[in-house]
Amino acid sequence: MTVFGWDSVAADGAARAGLLHTAHGDVETPVFMPVGTAATVKAMTADAVRSTGARIVLGNTYHLMLRPGAERVAALGGLHRFMDWPGPILTDSGGFQVMSLGKLRTLDAEGVTFRSHLDGTQYRLTPGRSIEIQHLLDSTITMVLDECTPFPATHAEAESSMELSMRWAARCRAAFQAREGYALFGIVQGSIFPDLREKSCMALTNIGFEGYAIGGLAVGEGQAAMFETLECTVPHLPENRPRYLMGVGTPDDLLGGVARGVDMFDCVMPTRAGRTGRAFTSRGILNMRNACHAQDPAPVDPACTCPACTKHSRAYLHHLFRCDEMLGPVLLTWHNLMYYQSLMRGMREAILDRRLQSFAEETRNGWKTDKEGKDVLF
Amino acid sequence: MTVFGWDSVAADGAARAGLLHTAHGDVETPVFMPVGTAATVKAMTADAVRSTGARIVLGNTYHLMLRPGAERVAALGGLHRFMDWPGPILTDSGGFQVMSLGKLRTLDAEGVTFRSHLDGTQYRLTPGRSIEIQHLLDSTITMVLDECTPFPATHAEAESSMELSMRWAARCRAAFQAREGYALFGIVQGSIFPDLREKSCMALTNIGFEGYAIGGLAVGEGQAAMFETLECTVPHLPENRPRYLMGVGTPDDLLGGVARGVDMFDCVMPTRAGRTGRAFTSRGILNMRNACHAQDPAPVDPACTCPACTKHSRAYLHHLFRCDEMLGPVLLTWHNLMYYQSLMRGMREAILDRRLQSFAEETRNGWKTDKEGKDVLF
Numbered sequence: 001m002t003v004f005g006w007d008s009v010a011a012d013g014a015a016r017a018g019l020l021h022t023a024h025g026d027v028e029t030p031v032f033m034p035v036g037t038a039a040t041v042k043a044m045t046a047d048a049v050r051s052t053g054a055r056i057v058l059g060n061t062y063h064l065m066l067r068p069g070a071e072r073v074a075a076l077g078g079l080h081r082f083m084d085w086p087g088p089i090l091t092d093s094g095g096f097q098v099m100s101l102g103k104l105r106t107l108d109a110e111g112v113t114f115r116s117h118l119d120g121t122q123y124r125l126t127p128g129r130s131i132e133i134q135h136l137l138d139s140t141i142t143m144v145l146d147e148c149t150p151f152p153a154t155h156a157e158a159e160s161s162m163e164l165s166m167r168w169a170a171r172c173r174a175a176f177q178a179r180e181g182y183a184l185f186g187i188v189q190g191s192i193f194p195d196l197r198e199k200s201c202m203a204l205t206n207i208g209f210e211g212y213a214i215g216g217l218a219v220g221e222g223q224a225a226m227f228e229t230l231e232c233t234v235p236h237l238p239e240n241r242p243r244y245l246m247g248v249g250t251p252d253d254l255l256g257g258v259a260r261g262v263d264m265f266d267c268v269m270p271t272r273a274g275r276t277g278r279a280f281t282s283r284g285i286l287n288m289r290n291a292c293h294a295q296d297p298a299p300v301d302p303a304c305t306c307p308a309c310t311k312h313s314r315a316y317l318h319h320l321f322r323c324d325e326m327l328g329p330v331l332l333t334w335h336n337l338m339y340y341q342s343l344m345r346g347m348r349e350a351i352l353d354r355r356l357q358s359f360a361e362e363t364r365n366g367w368k369t370d371k372e373g374k375d376v377l378f
Numbered sequence: 379m380t381v382f383g384w385d386s387v388a389a390d391g392a393a394r395a396g397l398l399h400t401a402h403g404d405v406e407t408p409v410f411m412p413v414g415t416a417a418t419v420k421a422m423t424a425d426a427v428r429s430t431g432a433r434i435v436l437g438n439t440y441h442l443m444l445r446p447g448a449e450r451v452a453a454l455g456g457l458h459r460f461m462d463w464p465g466p467i468l469t470d471s472g473g474f475q476v477m478s479l480g481k482l483r484t485l486d487a488e489g490v491t492f493r494s495h496l497d498g499t500q501y502r503l504t505p506g507r508s509i510e511i512q513h514l515l516d517s518t519i520t521m522v523l524d525e526c527t528p529f530p531a532t533h534a535e536a537e538s539s540m541e542l543s544m545r546w547a548a549r550c551r552a553a554f555q556a557r558e559g560y561a562l563f564g565i566v567q568g569s570i571f572p573d574l575r576e577k578s579c580m581a582l583t584n585i586g587f588e589g590y591a592i593g594g595l596a597v598g599e600g601q602a603a604m605f606e607t608l609e610c611t612v613p614h615l616p617e618n619r620p621r622y623l624m625g626v627g628t629p630d631d632l633l634g635g636v637a638r639g640v641d642m643f644d645c646v647m648p649t650r651a652g653r654t655g656r657a658f659t660s661r662g663i664l665n666m667r668n669a670c671h672a673q674d675p676a677p678v679d680p681a682c683t684c685p686a687c688t689k690h691s692r693a694y695l696h697h698l699f700r701c702d703e704m705l706g707p708v709l710l711t712w713h714n715l716m717y718y719q720s721l722m723r724g725m726r727e728a729i730l731d732r733r734l735q736s737f738a739e740e741t742r743n744g745w746k747t748d749k750e751g752k753d754v755l756f
Contacts, residue, residue, distance in 0.1 A: 039697065043704040045685060068672065068697045076675055076693050084689040294446065297454055307423060311462040315454050319417065319446045326421040326704060 001180035004210050006242040006263070010352045014234065014261040017351040020056075020242055022140050023181025024080065024088040027055045029242065029263040030347055032254065032340045033090060035271060038063045039073070039083040042271050043326075043333045046084040052306070052334065053341035055087055056140075058266045061094035061133050065123065066116050070136035078138030090141035090185075090266070093130045093172075096148050096215075096247075107147070109164070127171035131184075135177060143213065144172035146187045151219045158191035165189045165215075166203040173207050183210035185244060191216055192225050194232040201236035212237045213244040214262070218253070227256050234261040251280055251343055251367075255360045258347050270340045274333030277321040281339065282363075283370035286314075288332065292372060293318040306338040307331060379558035382588050384620040384641070388730045392612065392639040395729040398434075398620055400518050401559025402458065402466040405433045407620065407641040408725055410632065410718045411468060413649060416441045417451070417461040420649050421704075421711045424462040430684070430712065431719035433465055434518075436644045439472035439511055443501065444494050448514035456516030468519035468563075468644070471508045471550075474526050474593075474625075485525065487542070505549035509562075513555060521591065522550035524565045529597045536569035543567045543593075544581040551585050561588035563622060569594055570603050572610040579614035590615045591622040592640070596631070605634050612639040629658055629721055629745075633738045636725050648718045652711030655699040659717065660741075661748035664692075666710065670750060671696040684716040685709060 002021050006029070010017040020027040034041045034049055037060045041049045049057065059079055064070060076082050079089055098105055098114050105114035111126030130145040146165035149158050169186050176184040186204035190196030204212060214233055217226045230245070237243055244264035245257050254265055270280060277289040281301035286293070288300070296314040304310075308317060308331035320328030343363070350359035380399050384407070388395040398405040412419045412427055415438045419427045427435065437457055442448060454460050457467055476483055476492050483492035489504030508523040524543035527536050547564050554562040564582035568574030582590060592611055595604045608623070615621055622642035623635050632643055648658060655667040659679035664671070666678070674692040682688075686695060686709035698706030721741070728737035 038701045038703055039694070040703050040705045043708070045705065045708065046689070047685065067701055068693070072673060072693070075673065076691060082691070082694055082697075295450060295453065307425065311424070313454060313460070315446070315450070316417070316460055319460075323416045323441075323445055325416055325418050326707065327418045327423065329704065330421070330423065330708065 004181050004183040006211070006240065008240070010354075012351040012354045012356045013259065015258050015347075015351050015356050016261060016263060017348050018242070018263060020088075020263075021181070022088040022183070023179070024086060024140050025055065027088060028348060030254075030258045030344055030351075031056060031264050032344045033058045033264065033266040034337055034340075035060070035266055035268045036083060036085070036089075037268075038067065039079060041333075041337075043275060043329045044271075044337070048334055049085075049337065050087075052337040053345065054337060057085055057087070057089055059083075059089055059091045059137065059139070060097065061091050061130060061137070062097035064091075064137060065094060065125075065133050066118055070133040074136040074138070080138060088140040089137075091134045091137055091139035091143065092246075093143045093145040094125050094133065095130070095145045098125055099148055111145070127168045128175045131172050131175040140181070141183045141185055141211065142172075142176060143185050144169045144187055144209075146189060146215060148219065149189050149191050149216045151191060151216070151221050153191045155193055155196070158189075158193055158196055162189040162191075162196050162200050166200060169204060170207050173209070185209055185211040185213050187213040187215040187246070188233055188237075189216045190233075192221055192229050194229075197229060197233040198236050201233060205236075205238060209241070211242040211244060211264075213246050215246045217245065218248045223253060223256065226253070227260060230257065230260040230262065251340070252364065254340075254343060255347070255363060258351075259356060259360065270336035271333050274336040275329040277328065277332065279317075279332055279339075280336050281370065282366045284367045284372065286370060286372050288314065288317045288328070289321050290318075290372065300332075300335055301339065304335060304338055304342070306335045308335040382559050382561040384589070384618065386618070388732075390729040390732045390734045391637065393636050393725075393729050393734050394639060394641060395726050396620070396641060398466075398641075399559070400466040400561070401557070402464060402518050403433065405466060406726060408632075408636045408722055408729075409434060409642050410722045411436045411642065411644040412715055412718075413438070413644055413646045414461060414463070414467075415646075416445065417457060419711075419715075421653060421707045422649075422715070426712055427463075427715065428465075430715040431723065432715060435463055435465070435467055437461075437467055437469045437515065437517070438475065439469050439508060439515070440475035442469075442515060443472060443511050444496055444499075448511040452514040452516070458516060466518040467515075469512045469515055469517035469521065470624075471521045471523040472503050472511065473508070473523045476503055477526055489523070505546045506553045509550050509553040518559070519561045519563055519589065520554060521563050522547045522565055522587075524567060524593060526597065527567050527569050527594045529569060529594070529599050531569045533571055533574070536567075536571055536574055540567040540569075540574050540578050544578060547582060548585050551587070563587055563589040563591050565591040565593040565624070566611055566615075567594045568611075570599055570607050572607075575607060575611040576614050579611060583614075583616060587619070589620040589622060589642075591624050593624050595623065596626045601631060601634065604631070605638060608635065608638040608640065629718070630742065632718075632721060633725070633741060636729075637734060637738065648714035649711050652714040653707040655706065655710065657695075657710055657717075658714050659748065660744045662745045662750065664748060664750050666692065666695045666706070667699050668696075668750065678710075678713055679717065682713060682716055682720070684713045686713040
């Protein structure tokens with residue numbers, strides 16, 4: 001049996017290249033995890049996801065507890081078998097989506113009561129139930145239930161929210177059934193306040209987790225504040241444990257996150273953008289719906305080896321999106337995931353060679369190359 | 379260079395196994411051609427289509443002339459390159475869709491004037507323009523422009539409609555530029571009237587085509603009338619040319635069509651059904667949205683080797699359709715195309731072994747096996 005753990009392979013400044021060991025296989029870090037919300041990375045077969053180089057995906061507890069239900073997934077052999085992903089799966093706690101329900105939810109000291117956005121059915125999510133659901137899903141990496149502190153928050157609000165999350169983290173630790181190669185990750189909160197982030201790190205390391213996530217970022221604070229918060233958080237986390245920046249981000253966010261010592265990322269951005277016709281490329285962000293692509297025989301990204309780029313022109317992708325053909329989202333999601341994976345691989349190789357900074361500069365300069373790339377904002 | 383042609387390999391009653399030679403490769407017959415309306419077999423990558431065993435696909439002239447336009451496809455290197463399908467492509471003439479536009483079109487002796495269903499732009503389709511468009515698309519098999527006689531029609535209506543189609547067939551033959559390995563197919567009309575079908579066959583064989591399609595069927599006349607019409611049409615077609623039954627059909631229609639001497643078929647049924655949650659299987663037609671599948675760990679079709687059946691449960695497919703996840707249509711289209719291809723392969727092998735009738739009986743009996751299969755009608 002594999003013991004869950006993370007080994008350092010190389011470092012370049014604060015950036016780390018490493019290897020994550022799990023019950024469902026090893027994963028090279030830094031790593032980007034595609035989001036497979038409802039037991040599917042939207043528009044992609046599991047084989048297609050693997051072909052992009054992805055080795056770990058994320059599942060959403062909130063969506064899966066509503067449909068098809070955690071007990072049903074368990075009866076069908078767990079999430080790995082259900083979605084044809086024998087590799088590692090990280091599940092969130094459900095907290096982030098539930099907290100976003102606004103009037104549909106009520107928070108108390110023990111957990112949160114909410115109504116399904118689908119049919120109004122009432123559910124209750126507590127630290128214990130979140131851990132139980134993730135166990136039923138057979139999640140490789142379970143996340144603690146926390147409150148993602150809204151931004152902006154006063155110091156007092158952020159403190160009380162963080163302290164609630166720390167109490168729940170202890171309950172999650174107690175509820176989690178240890179199994180070889182499986183992990184429970186704690187989540188640092190504290191908004192953009194350095195003292196609260198430090199306190200949160202201390203509280204979590206006192207409990208002890210197999211990995212540490214940094215939550216409550218990418219919620220409107222902006223990239224500069226996010227990076228500053230990383231810089232005052234990461235130094236308080238254990239050297240020998242993986243660090244995961246939740247819900248981040250743009251390719252530029254990934255460059256900055258890795259440079260600041262983050263090992264793991266997840267975000268809907270590459271998949272969501274792919275479904276709406278936007279392509280991340282080595283030469284910038286393109287909108288395939290734009291008329292400038294209608295007659296262009298060039299590939300979306302000449303540097304890319306995905307099926308969209310090796311087999312088709314920009315004109316074809318433009319045509320598919322103009323006709324609302326499903327193959328457009330399929331191909332462009334594939335491309336975007338491939339771009340994200342190759343960016344992570346590039347960063348890992350650069351760390352091994354101690355040239356991450358120049359790699360980041362070259363990558364950022366590349367984004368200004370395409371004539372359309374300059375004008376498209378995300 | 380390959381000369382276009384069809385060789386008989388074996389016969390079993392009226393049924394034929396053969397080999398079609400084209401500029402873009404050989405195709406075993408009887409063959410089912412998936413429909414790739416707008417330069418994409420909906421929801422499928424070209425690689426996925428190939429993996430089902432398909433070796434020839436169909437493109438729709440009407441859709442392609444509107445978007446992206448035939449001249450644009452030509453400038454981009456032709457339809458094969460545009461859609462990543464180096465194999466043979468058959469294109470229809472555009473007539474069928476244009477005739478279906480109702481008030482948006484006006485038919486005259488020289489052609490048809492119509493307005494795009496997309497933006498109202500006026501277009502004109504004549505025998506010469508239809509052939510030109512299909513040439514620009516670089517279609518391997520070009521179809522003549524005809525009028526698909528509506529059903530029901532009086533004998534007089536069917537006769538005058540058929541005669542118009544025969545005059546247009548001659549114009550198409552004159553307009554078609556012969557190239558090695560490329561073909562022009564004539565289309566038999568005449569509604570369900572044996573004398574008109576015979577006259578139409580004579581008119582077309584007098585002109586001379588590389589293949590003969592049977593049009594004006596599967597338009598409401600019912601399977602019995604369709605089979606009767608095949609029986610009084612096929613004997614008047616040349617033995618040494620491929621025969622193509624347009625727009626047909628259900629798996630049962632394919633069994634009956636092949637038994638009556640048809641070599642080629644196309645239909646949107648497997649792809650359209652796949653997008654709406656219906657599966658063709660060896661045990662009957664299933665609707666994956668039905669609650670009976672919600673907890674079923676069995677594959678959609680235990681006899682199938684497609685990714686939906688080898689990697690996933692009925693419960694997973696049900697979940698995907700309930701959540702409107704794109705992967706549902708992707709996987710079920712894949713499955714249905716695989717089912718159609720394996721049915722055609724089964725028929726070809728049965729013809730080689732002179733046991734087509736027993737193969738058809740076994741196949742039809744199989745469709746009654748699944749407990750849900752009995753109840754679902756198409």
